[in-house]
Amino acid sequence: MKILVCISNVPDTTTKVKFVDSDTKLDTTGIQWVINPWDELSLTRALELKDDPSAGVKSVTVAHVGLPASEPTIRKALAIGADDAFRVNAAPADSYFVAAQLAAVIRKEQYDVILCGIESSDYNGSMTGGMVAEFLGIPSVSAVSDIKIENGSPLLTREIDGGREIVTVPMPFVAIVQKGIAKEPRIASMRGIMTSRTKPVRLYEPEAEEPLTGIKVYEKPSPRAACKFIDPENAGQLITLLQNEAKII
Amino acid sequence: MSVLVYTQNWDGRFKKSSFELVSYGSKVAEMLNTSLVCLSVGAVSDEELKKLGNWGGKRIIRVDNDYCKVLDNQVYTDIIAQIALKEDARVVIMSDNSEGKAVAPRLSVRLKAGMASGVSKLPLSVNPFTLYKRTYSGNAFAHMVVNTDIKIITLSQNSFDLVETPNNAVIETSNITVDGSLVRTVVKESQKQTGKLLLTDAEIVVSGGRGMKSADNWGPLVELAGALGAATACSRPVSDEGWRSHEEHTGQTGKVIAPNLYIAVGISGATQHLAGVSSSKYIVAVNTDKDAPIFEVAQYGIVGDALKVLPKLVEAVKELKK
Structure with missing residues (x-):
């Protein structure tokens, strides 16, 4: 069984984002780029499955659509433990474009289990995984918080409103994973960092595809009114304010 | 031409977020000078469907067959895509909840329709079609332009006020055929709490x-x-x-x-x-x-x-x- 983990590189989640060029572009000055948190967790789960001989995972590959500048993010994933990687050499124009590029390579390389994080912390699209599945015409399961492989077939826990379901689908499939899929992201060991330098990263040139959407301008959320403080000794006053002033309860 | 709103049901019932979607869809239809169509998939009573009429739903299409009992993303994509094409939908609106996130991206590829997710306002303009969406995990919002003939929107929950516009909704039962071989999701086990107020629904x-x-x-x-x-x-x-x-x-x-x-x-x-x-x-x-x-x-x-x-x-x- 071959697992593919699709990763996106995003600004560190504590970044205070700023925009330049009349608010049309992210100001990348001083930004620390990291693997998208959900993708990092899905990579961790993929490696856990590979460590378990009963799951029968032969390899874990990392997929990325991006320019050479995002190479360090791929190397980081290899250092954490992925066996190899491919990169489609194109700026990720929108989710549709990225999914089309991923699907084109997946058709050539063939994977059994494709993992995508439920969203990226930059565009918050929640789209790429479902789109890849539709391009490939294969099943997708969304909001997956656990994956097990039993007797060669997958058991996926998906979160639904007010509960969860354990489902199975035939391979190949796309699992769109969320919180719970792994406890803590796996960290690269020194040996992992050394070996990552020599692991193969296959380079693909992009297919001719046009993005369907574009971002015209960014704006920051409107600032909130200053906080009104209430004396802790008289905390009940808060409830009165919420009722009479904010009229919210 | 139409605006299509997909209204999810929970064991045959709608929630406030369903009515939010219909209110929103009704306004988008107004902006585009066209009419609103609501799509409901699964077993929902006429009485429940009629409720959509209070929020601007005029035509309601019901699809109910054996293949939609379990959420299989491919089946739901197929149903919504067929209705969208039949109704010549310019905009398809779903909730930005777990079902919307599971199905809308597939629909985007199927219809080659540009998609904006996590939208929290009415379109900023209809030409070009520009949406206001959450980015950088709420630290910024983007004005996203969707360039395709059909547009897909997932609306953030609790981001749009209900607008009461009562009218007598007409319910039609659609006779589209669904390819049963698409059903590939098998539910082995289900754990569900009923009656508990969900965090995402709570005011x-x-x-x-x-x-x-x-x-x-x-x-x-x-x-x-x-x-x-x-x-x-x-x-x-x-x-x-x-x-x-x-x-x-x-x-x-x-x-x-x-x-x-x-x-x-x-x-x-x-x-x-x-x-x-x-x-x-x-x-x-x-x-x-x-x-x-x-x-x-x-x-x-x-x-x-x-x-x-x-x-x-x-x-x-x-x-x-x-």
């Missing part, structure tokens, strides 16, 4: 953080939530410690919510936490540290010990309800 949320000090101290917080008709939530350290269930974790990697009122008790307000709650209409914070970042986004604050403040709040709410 008021009371949430606790590390300032609650231990798993044993949640009684008054739960009591406050109960008295306010609110759902309970928590910050990441709390769910990591196992003080509360993971389902309650709100924040960047947990649930993203936008209630009318978010009461953060003993939560300092790290960027990752705020990413999950910053769209709340009102934020109230109780924290011992007056410099905690949560006070920068709160409209009301109490600098004090969560465990001392909570009983006073419970008492005040009880007094109010008398």
Whole structure:
């Protein structure tokens, strides 16, 4: 069984984002780029499955659509433990474009289990995984918080409103994973960092595809009114304010 | 031409978020000078479907067959795509909830329709079709232009006010055929709590953080939530410690919510936490540290010990309800 983990590189989640060029572009000055948190967790789960001989995972590959500048993010994933990687050499124009590029390579390389994080912390699209599945015409399961492989077939826990379901689908499939899929992201060991330098990263040139959407301008959320403080000794006053002033309860 | 709203049902019932979608769709249809069509998939009674009429639903299409009993993303994509094409939909609107996130991206590829997710306002313009959407986990919003003939929107929950526009909705049962071989999701086991107020549906949320000090101290917080008709939530350290269930974790990697009122008790307000709650209409914070970042986004604050403040709040709410 071959697992593919699709990763996106995003600004560190504590970044205070700023925009330049009349608010049309992210100001990348001083930004620390990291693997998208959900993708990092899905990579961790993929490696856990590979460590378990009963799951029968032969390899874990990392997929990325991006320019050479995002190479360090791929190397980081290899250092954490992925066996190899491919990169489609194109700026990720929108989710549709990225999914089309991923699907084109997946058709050539063939994977059994494709993992995508439920969203990226930059565009918050929640789209790429479902789109890849539709391009490939294969099943997708969304909001997956656990994956097990039993007797060669997958058991996926998906979160639904007010509960969860354990489902199975035939391979190949796309699992769109969320919180719970792994406890803590796996960290690269020194040996992992050394070996990552020599692991193969296959380079693909992009297919001719046009993005369907574009971002015209960014704006920051409107600032909130200053906080009104209430004396802790008289905390009940808060409830009165919420009722009479904010009229919210 | 039409605007198509997909209204999910929960065991045959709609929720407030369904009516929000219909209200929103009705306004978008007005902006485009066209009419609104609502699509319901699964077993829903006429009486329930008629409710969509209160919020601007004029035509309601029902699809109900054996293949839609379980959420199989491919089957649902097929059904919605067929109806969208039949109705010549220019815009397809779904909720930005788990079902919308599962199906809408597939639909985007199927219809080659540009998609904007996490939209929280009416289109900023219809030509070019520009949507206001959440980016950078709530630290910014983008004006996203969708260039295709058909557009797909997923609307953030609790971001659009209900607009009552009563009319007598006409219900049609569609006879589209669904390819049964598409059904490939098999449910082995289902665990579901019924009757519990869901965090994502709640208009008021009371949430606790590390300032609650231990798993044993949640009684008054739960009591406050109960008295306010609110759902309970928590910050990441709390769910990591196992003080509360993971389902309650709100924040960047947990649930993203936008209630009318978010009461953060003993939560300092790290960027990752705020990413999950910053769209709340009102934020109230109780924290011992007056410099905690949560006070920068709160409209009301109490600098004090969560465990001392909570009983006073419970008492005040009880007094109010008398």
